[in-house]
Amino acid sequence: MTMPITARPLIVLRLTTSPIQEIGSTPEGTLTIFPVTGGSFEGERLRGKVLAGGGDWVTARSNGMMTLDLRIALEADDGSLIDMTFTGIRDDANRYFRTVPRFETAAPRYAFLNRLLAVGTAEIRAEGPVHLIEEIL
Numbered sequence: 001m002t003m004p005i006t007a008r009p010l011i012v013l014r015l016t017t018s019p020i021q022e023i024g025s026t027p028e029g030t031l032t033i034f035p036v037t038g039g040s041f042e043g044e045r046l047r048g049k050v051l052a053g054g055g056d057w058v059t060a061r062s063n064g065m066m067t068l069d070l071r072i073a074l075e076a077d078d079g080s081l082i083d084m085t086f087t088g089i090r091d092d093a094n095r096y097f098r099t100v101p102r103f104e105t106a107a108p109r110y111a112f113l114n115r116l117l118a119v120g121t122a123e124i125r126a127e128g129p130v131h132l133i134e135e136i137l
Helices: 108-115
Strands: 006-015 019-026 027-044 047-050 052-058 064-076 080-092 098-102 116-127 126-134
Touching: 006 047, 027 064, 064 116, 080 116, 098 108, 098 126
Parallel strands: none
Antiparallel strands: 006 027, 006 126, 019 027, 027 047, 027 052, 047 064, 052 064, 064 080, 080 098, 098 116, 116 126
16 A cells, blocks of 8 residues: 655745855866855745755766755744755756755754654755755655
8 A cells, every 4th residue: 555645834944145156167077166155035834044064065967967965054033053954956957946954953942853854845046046845644
C-alpha cells in the first residue's frame, strides 16, 4: 500500500545578498559564494529575520545544473535562534529550483523544526531569492 505524500506551507523565506565571491573552477565545477546579508521569513507558526553572516555556496556544473549549499541563521520575532541549512538543485534552462531544508534549534517553542522534513521551491527575483518552504506531513 502506498501512502500519498502531503505537505503544508511552513515559511516564505526572502534573502538579501551582497556581491558574489567567485572562487572559480574547482574539480566539482565553478564555485561561487553568495553572502547572505539579511532577509525575512514568515509562516503560520514562525516569522522573523535572517541574520547576516550566512551564505549560499553554488557550484555550476558543466551540464548547466547548479548545486546549492545554503547555511543561514534565523532569528524569530521572540528572539529565538534557528539554524537553517539546505542543499538543492537549480536548473535555470528548465525553470527548476528545488531544495531540501533542515532546521536546528534549542528553543522549546520551535522544537518541532528539529523533527520535520521539508522541501522547497524558489525563484530569483530582482530583490533577491525567494523560497517557498513546505513541511512534509
